[in-house]
Amino acid sequence: MHSWRVNELAVFAADLLGHTGDFMTVLRGVAGCAKQLAAAGNPLSVEEVRAILPLIVLRGAVLAVSGYSQLRIDPENEYAAVRMEQEWQVFERSLALPYDWATAQLLLAAGLPHTGADYAYAILGIDEAKVLDLGITAPVFNGGSWLAKPAPEQEAELAADLVQFGEVCVARFGEARMTRVSEDTTEQGRARARGVQLWQASESRIRAPFAGEVYCYDAGDSSCITLYDRESGVAVTFASEVLKPIDSAQDFVTDICGEDEPLGEAEPLAENESEREGQVEDENEREAETGRNGEGVSEIATPVKRVVAGEVIGLLSSGEDEMLGSAIVTRQIVSPEATISDLIATIKDNVSRGTYGFTDAAGDYESNCAADPSVVLRLPARAAAVTDPHRQKREAQTRRNSAMGEAAERYYADPPLFQRGWEALLVDNCGNAYVDLVNNVTAIGHSNPVLAERVAEQLQLLNTNNRFLYDAYAEFTEKLLAHSPDPRLNRAIPVNSGSEAVDLAIRLAQVATGRSHIIATREGYHGWTMASDAVSTSAFDNPHATASRPDWVHLVSAPNSYRGEHQGEDAAEQYAAEVERVIAEMVAAGNPPAAFICEPVFGNAGGVIPPAGYLDRVYRAVREAGGLVIADEVQVGYGRLGKTFWGCELLGVTPDIIATAKAAGNAYPVGAVIASSATVAALVRVGMFFSSAAGAPASAVAASAVLDEIESRQLQANALTVGNHTRELLAELQNKHEVIGAVHGSGLYLGIELVTDRDSKTPATTLTAAVCEALLAEGFIVQPTSERQNVLKFKPPMVLTIEQASQFENALDRVLTALTAS
Incomplete structure (x- = not known):
């Protein structure tokens, strides 16, 4: 026995009991510790687990007495008074737990059999069961195939593809099943499994994993068998539409197993009705004492027989149309104050309402009526329950925070952990689907299969830097330039992101004009490189933006006619006049503009469209001063605005340079700068352009796929x-x-x-x-x-x-x- 380790675990368990008053929470804490220790190659022993409850009681008693002693010395010590009360609660709560009952639950939580001996196999071959991966990330659901058929039908077909005659496959406890994710996000599905589902390609005898009482009953279209160990409060339930339960002790065994199947030493239920009633008298008296002997209780809670471990208790038949036989197995924790009647009534209700074995994201990982049965079933390690999704999310947050630090922007204080996307949907690890209304990056939808297939194929052919000759980039630029707002804008330079696109656009303008000063609007965001950040003035992204711009950046008001300085009918003229004044001041100071940069539709402002005529007048003024105009189309371009492919077209203007990205690769790192041949040629004055991954074969293929999808799907x-x-x-x-x-x-x-x-x-x-x-x-x-x-x-x-x-x-x-x- 590792006494120090047991003590630490008992302290942890005592704190959980004291703060929550919930023994289920204690069990989950012990389970988490046990899994970590097992993963480290040093699992908990039976002796250690059996010591946990006494140590909790002892801790509560010692600390309560210590607190009382401290208060005798210092009666005004409020902290000691509060702590003594909390420790007294730990003592009372733990002392009230029956030792055998609580220890049985602790053993199961720690992954150990509650009986002290290995469980009998419930189904032959289950120890070598194959695992049917139905999780959110399962590759079988790529391409939206999870929407093809109803969940039970699809799951059965996938199981049939996995097993051969006589083999068993299982779906894991705690798994959020992609098959059960609701496409309608306003009605989230019950996607998380609170049971183990098993399939077998032949009729299978179900045997009792441990000794106990067998209860058989119908619930809706399903038959149920519950095996109950009264001493420990441990129960396990099998539910299936093709389950044949016990009808009577001898007849059942003879019918499905033949005369040679031994009954074991189980005590069969008496045939005489008066004796039969006597066998459940203790249970009924207990129900009367607790006020739970309502109408119909005796019918609900009458056991068919008592069995020993390994005895046959049912038959799992093949389904219709030669489909596999399937059952959902759950484990129940029957608390000391509850009865088997309560449990069975709850199970019957859940099965009838279609909620047996599954819960939504709001449900706890485990409950008294749906605890992990993996240990009882003796599933192989590969079929063990999946990690609690809430714990999985916390771990992902911790890892991301550690990797990216505090400066990384992210959505939500308590964000979902997304694991799959499809079209406009995102799916988290709990099985909740959300309609994504903020993602202008994935223009053609999440996990677009055309994009995925083309990129995967190209990666297997060639992916290298853009100094080599290959077809992919020319094919992309031809498709992109077909959308050029003006035939003179006939060159496209590859980049990897919107920040790079804006950075290169600014450099092109400066080189082409031989000038360095840029005019930018307030409340704009253009990127995070040195140049693109210099012209970004969004106070949300950088609270000090307007006060920290370099001297070559000149700011003008955002042309917001809803809440800006100018809101009347002459707003366009007023805002444009401001730009003209700034240009005049720049020329007078000997710093004429190289360019004016602006989003045609203000993205970070929430889609604010400048007043009609503003950009036309500004573009003319800039060009008259010898400058160029840059349209930052990174957020709003690529057909998103509906009426036109580019934002500048919506405003009726043609820029000299267009910067685009985001939608261009559907979250693949792709961007481009579109300009005239004359403007691009000026770049030669400062050196040849080169960016290793920009326009690489896979990126170019991704970009072509995006344009093809926008066109083919309209x-x-x-x-x-x-x-x-x-x-x-x-x-x-x-x-x-x-x-x-x-x-x-x-x-x-x-x-x-x-x-x-x-x-x-x-x-x-x-x-x-x-x-x-x-x-x-x-x-x-x-x-x-x-x-x-x-x-x-x-x-x-x-x-x-x-x-x-x-x-x-x-x-x-x-x-x-x-x-x-x-």
């Missing part, structure tokens, strides 16, 4: 249709909710600006954050944006459906109604 048209539909719904909400001050944007780049009142337009920043959190609970990923963090940004994958947009509007309505009422 995603720009979808952005217009779904965007217009969404705008109509939001207009209705705006009439209903005063907090919606404005709806900005076009197509599938929208911004819903929330204000405390429409006259003052005071930003409703706190409300906006609360709305985003509430929408997450509704199954929609939305984030705040703008300098004031009061705009809900709506920039989903361009595959978003009208149905999903309508569901979002309904959810937003519910959330705003609830939050504004409170």
Whole structure:
């Protein structure tokens, strides 16, 4: 016995019991420790586990007495008084637990048999069972195949593909099954398994893993067999539509096993009715004492027989159409104050309602009625229960924080752990699906199979740096330049990101003009390289942005006609006049502009569109001063705006240089700078352009696939249709909710600006954050944006459906109604 280790574990368990008062929490804590020790090659022993409860009692007693002694010395010591009360609670709670019952549960939590001996195999061959991976990351569900058929049918077919005659396969406890994830995010499915499901390709005898009482009953369309060890409060239940339970002791065994099957030393139930009633008299008296002997209890709780370990208790038959026989096995913890009648009534209710063996993300990992049966079934290690998804998420957060540090931006204080995406959906490790409404990066949808297949094929052929000659990049640029807003913009230089694209665009303008000074608008974000950050002025991304720009950057007001300095009919003229004044000042100071850079539609502002005529006048003024104009299309380009492929086209202007990325690779690192041949040729003055991975074969193939998908699936048209539909719904909400001050944007780049009142337009920043959190609970990923963090940004994958947009509007309505009422 490792006494120090047992003591530490007992202290931990005592603290859990004291803080929660819940023995299930203690069991989960012990299980976690036991798994870590086993993984380290030093598992807990039976002797150590048997010492845990006495040590908890001892700790509570010693500390309670110590606290009492301290209070006699120092009666005013409030800390000692509080601690003494807490330790007294630990002492009372632990002392109230029957030793045999609690130790049996602790042994099972530690992965050890509660009987002190190995369990009998419930099904022949289960110790060599194959594992059917139904988890969120299972490759079999790639390409959206999880939506093809109802979950039970699909699971049975996958199991049939895995096993041959006589073999067993199992699906693990605690696993969030992709097959049971709901595509409708407003009604999350019960995806997490609270039982072990097993399939076998032949009729199988089910045997008792341990000695106990057998209870057989029907629940809905299923038959159930519960094996109950009264001494320890341990029960295990088999439920299946093709399960044949015991009818009577001898007849059952003879029928399914033949005359040579021994009955063992189990005590069969008496045939005489009066004697039969006497056998359950103790149970009924116990029910009467606890007030649980209601109507129908004796029928629910009458055992068919008592069995020894290894005795046959049922038969798992083959399903219809020669499908595999299948059963869901759960373990129950029958507390000392409960009865078997309570347990069976709960199981029957769960099976009848279709909730047996599964729970949603809100449910606990284990419960009294659904604990992990893996140990009882003697499953191989590879079939062990999956990690508690909440613990898995905490570990992922810790690792990411350690790797990336504090400066890395991320969504949500308590974010979901995403493991799969499909179209506009993201799925977390608990089996919850969410509609992604913020991801303008994955324009053609998450996990697009065309993109995945083409990139995978190219990676197996060739992937190298862009100094070599290969077809892929030329094929991409031909497709990209087919969308050029002007034939003169006929060159495309490869880059890896939006920051690089803006950085290179600025350098091109400076080299082409022989100047260095740049005009940029306030409230803009352009990237994180030295040059792109220099022209970024978003206070959200950098609170000190406007005060820390280098002297070659000249700022002008963001042309926001909703809440900017100029809001009237002449807003375009007023904002443009400001740019003209800045240009004049720069020329007078001997620093004429090399370029003016601006997003045609302001992304970080939430899709704010400059007033009509503003960009046209500004572009003319810059060009008259000998400068170039750069359109940062990284966020809003690629057809997202619906009416046009580029934002500049929506505004009726043509830039000299276009920077694009994000959607260009659907989250694959791809970007490009589009310019005229003359502008690109100027780059030779400072050296030949080279970027190792930019435009590499795999990147170029990814970029081509994106453009092909946008065209073949008519995603720009979808952005217009779904965007217009969404705008109509939001207009209705705006009439209903005063907090919606404005709806900005076009197509599938929208911004819903929330204000405390429409006259003052005071930003409703706190409300906006609360709305985003509430929408997450509704199954929609939305984030705040703008300098004031009061705009809900709506920039989903361009595959978003009208149905999903309508569901979002309904959810937003519910959330705003609830939050504004409170």
